[in-house]
Amino acid sequence: MVDNSMNKPVYSRFSQVKDAIQGVEAIDYFFAKEMLSALTSHTKSQTLTEEKAESGCDISPEISRQRNLYHLFLALSASLRAGHSCLPLSEIADQHWGKGFVLSNNVNQAKNDNQQDSEGLTQEHTQELSHAGFVFAPLTQLQAMLSELNILASDQQLLVLQQDKLYLRRYFQFESDLGQAINVRLLQKSQYDNDSIRQCIGMLFPNESAQGEAQDADSLEIDWQKVAVANAINKNFSVIAGGPGTGKTYTVTKLLAALVLLEQQSLEQKGIEQQRQQGTPVLNIALVAPTGKAAQRLSESIVNAISGFKDLIDDKVLAEIPTQAQTLHRLLGVLPNSPNFRHHEDNRLSYDIVLIDEVSMVDLPLMTRVFRALKDTAKVILLGDADQLPSVAAGSVLADIAPRPHGRFSLENEEYINLVCQLSPDQVSGYFSAQSQSITSNHNAQSNKQSTQASFDYLTFLVKSRRFDGKGGIGLIANSVIQGDVKSSWRLLFDSLPQVTQEGYIKGGYLQEGKNQNQQSSQLTLAQGDLSTWLAPLVKQYYQPIEHCSNVSDAFALLSQFRVLCATRQGDYGVERLNEVIKSYLGKNNAPYQQTLYHGQPIMINENDYRLGLYNGDIGIIWRVVDQEGKVHLMACFEDTSVESKVLESTETSQQAIRQILPSRLPQFESVYAMTIHKTQGSEFSHVAMVISATQSEQQSNQQSGSKLLSRELLYTGITRAKKQLTIAANQRVWQQGVTGQVQRHSGLDLDFDQV
Numbered sequence: 001m002v003d004n005s006m007n008k009p010v011y012s013r014f015s016q017v018k019d020a021i022q023g024v025e026a027i028d029y030f031f032a033k034e035m036l037s038a039l040t041s042h043t044k045s046q047t048l049t050e051e052k053a054e055s056g057c058d059i060s061p062e063i064s065r066q067r068n069l070y071h072l073f074l075a076l077s078a079s080l081r082a083g084h085s086c087l088p089l090s091e092i093a094d095q096h097w098g099k100g101f102v103l104s105n106n107v108n109q110a111k112n113d114n115q116q117d118s119e120g121l122t123q124e125h126t127q128e129l130s131h132a133g134f135v136f137a138p139l140t141q142l143q144a145m146l147s148e149l150n151i152l153a154s155d156q157q158l159l160v161l162q163q164d165k166l167y168l169r170r171y172f173q174f175e176s177d178l179g180q181a182i183n184v185r186l187l188q189k190s191q192y193d194n195d196s197i198r199q200c201i202g203m204l205f206p207n208e209s210a211q212g213e214a215q216d217a218d219s220l221e222i223d224w225q226k227v228a229v230a231n232a233i234n235k236n237f238s239v240i241a242g243g244p245g246t247g248k249t250y251t252v253t254k255l256l257a258a259l260v261l262l263e264q265q266s267l268e269q270k271g272i273e274q275q276r277q278q279g280t281p282v283l284n285i286a287l288v289a290p291t292g293k294a295a296q297r298l299s300e301s302i303v304n305a306i307s308g309f310k311d312l313i314d315d316k317v318l319a320e321i322p323t324q325a326q327t328l329h330r331l332l333g334v335l336p337n338s339p340n341f342r343h344h345e346d347n348r349l350s351y352d353i354v355l356i357d358e359v360s361m362v363d364l365p366l367m368t369r370v371f372r373a374l375k376d377t378a379k380v381i382l383l384g385d386a387d388q389l390p391s392v393a394a395g396s397v398l399a400d401i402a403p404r405p406h407g408r409f410s411l412e413n414e415e416y417i418n419l420v421c422q423l424s425p426d427q428v429s430g431y432f433s434a435q436s437q438s439i440t441s442n443h444n445a446q447s448n449k450q451s452t453q454a455s456f457d458y459l460t461f462l463v464k465s466r467r468f469d470g471k472g473g474i475g476l477i478a479n480s481v482i483q484g485d486v487k488s489s490w491r492l493l494f495d496s497l498p499q500v501t502q503e504g505y506i507k508g509g510y511l512q513e514g515k516n517q518n519q520q521s522s523q524l525t526l527a528q529g530d531l532s533t534w535l536a537p538l539v540k541q542y543y544q545p546i547e548h549c550s551n552v553s554d555a556f557a558l559l560s561q562f563r564v565l566c567a568t569r570q571g572d573y574g575v576e577r578l579n580e581v582i583k584s585y586l587g588k589n590n591a592p593y594q595q596t597l598y599h600g601q602p603i604m605i606n607e608n609d610y611r612l613g614l615y616n617g618d619i620g621i622i623w624r625v626v627d628q629e630g631k632v633h634l635m636a637c638f639e640d641t642s643v644e645s646k647v648l649e650s651t652e653t654s655q656q657a658i659r660q661i662l663p664s665r666l667p668q669f670e671s672v673y674a675m676t677i678h679k680t681q682g683s684e685f686s687h688v689a690m691v692i693s694a695t696q697s698e699q700q701s702n703q704q705s706g707s708k709l710l711s712r713e714l715l716y717t718g719i720t721r722a723k724k725q726l727t728i729a730a731n732q733r734v735w736q737q738g739v740t741g742q743v744q745r746h747s748g749l750d751l752d753f754d755q756v
């Protein structure tokens, strides 16, 4: 119960808040308490004494004000935890915050429920604290209360109110620094002339219809890979966005080749090419990704792309493209036991070009730190899939800068693209006009005000997947999920049941080849019924052979074939239980809930250990190793591409170096037969089994608590981790809940879209 004492504006114990308001954590409670006392202690309370409490309740205006402020701070803290960078006051003004919904949940459905809830209560027009929660004051009053605090007055203050968005100063600073660093680059002009660029593009895309995207009817014959290269060459900031396998890495490798070639030509023209020391690259290029796994995949894709361009591009150019990607943390230089990095605004990196892959995973603070550490002239190229889940920590940088639908190019940029890509004058403009017409006529389209009004010259979307041809089940279901199409996505899934009885349950046979009638269901399988029916055969096929591999590199190769992905950690279908279930199928759960290690056990690190160079999300395998004295030890083995790592094993099947670490030295870890969808971002597997089921009681309790964990972005991210086979365990109700949910993150990243 809430403290109803009239002279106490806030709760006196965390348990009281928890009882009254949904989704609040202890950290929010303490944050709000501290903020209130820090910010109101030196504010004149008399200013509000004339004000009437709108509720007509017998509480003083000052107490009402403090309660509003207290709940604002509570909501701000909850918002940051949910990944928003700020709290828009319009989202909470006049709203009831109570037990029935989670105010700052970042899944959009919550807002609708929230509005419904609020209607009844705002009619009562009470600002009183009650056992049902709290009703915030109207927007103008909230703004007035915050202005009273003079929070904008000093750089020392912890809060910032920007328009109607309330920020912690730290996050405001991150957002404005990032916006400024991007805007500086948007204004920088290309140093290469259009003629040289046109020749270069002609060389890289010699046969449009055979090489590019010309066959794609949806893109009106435009080769968007070619446009992406042309578009990024003359800008110091660019984003190439696209779904899985749309050729982002393939395209960016051509882009890097183009930049190297143009730079070589430019040096030759200036007569200084000969003076260049042998081995010194013309451009200092960094390839970066947010996780070790993503960096490894980027390196592999670049190597593949380069080897495919041998006949097209001069060796002298290809030799200058780096093939070794690093993590963002390594780029910035981790300082042991410090939250800061070695490189920052006062100790900048010397790179001329920085390419960052998998940008959807990069949070606002880290992205800002990268820009702060770069020289102002460094060219930044971002790659990613804006439909995926946003970063775990605050911000939604990629979704903010690459919103769908694509806004159009400025006329100046269109002319430039037409010229250097040798397109007819109406090709690009025709495409954008057709797109905007289909957006206006499609009421379901997620209309983004910003994207329909501004020019997005720095942004190119790749639209055609090279991995999924659009007819295969994985590609189809990924598309229908991200479009929020419950009916067709469920039909695709339901049609993939191998054998169905009248009750809708399978009769088994998940892994039998040739059971399915068409191509889409041969990629896709709906798993319903008992776990042992469908999961046990998959465990037998993929996980059981791991411990029998002749070396740990082969074991890693096998482990990367398959993964069970869950929406949650807890619950009957959460990571923790499924890991135990899988161990029991493997006969390894003799001592459940104990950290008993065994040969062939896959593990995932759950916290960063900078000293050991192990990071949250790193995957290892416990492996039996014989030492020089012939003694057998269990060691934790990790794949590592870094030069500093100690190479302990290298086989012909994999060039990967393997690091061995004593299990007793490991930071917190757990088994990783099953992992959350969040943690798989940046990784891919041949076969994915995605479990988004929930028991009936879990569904009920989720509904009661207003938990909206499932979203189309979560499902899409899980689906697109699968390269060849996708098994989905779901029932219709949970599926519907997921496909209709949409992640929403509040932020205020401000780019000068029309300044290019």
Ligand SMILES: Nc1ncnc2c1ncn2[C@@H]1O[C@H](COP(=O)(O)OP(=O)(O)OP(=O)(O)O)[C@@H](O)[C@H]1O
Residues within 6 Å of the ligand: 211, 212, 213, 225, 242, 243, 244, 245, 246, 247, 248, 249, 250, 251, 301, 305, 308, 466, 467
């Ligand atoms: N224009 C093209 N012509 C021929 N092959 C292509 C073309 N574009 C891409 N590919 C091939 O398609 C595959 C996927 O390309 P790529 O790895 O660049 O996609 P991506 O968007 O980076 O994928 P991911 O989602 O894994 O990051 C690669 O094998 C690549 O060689």
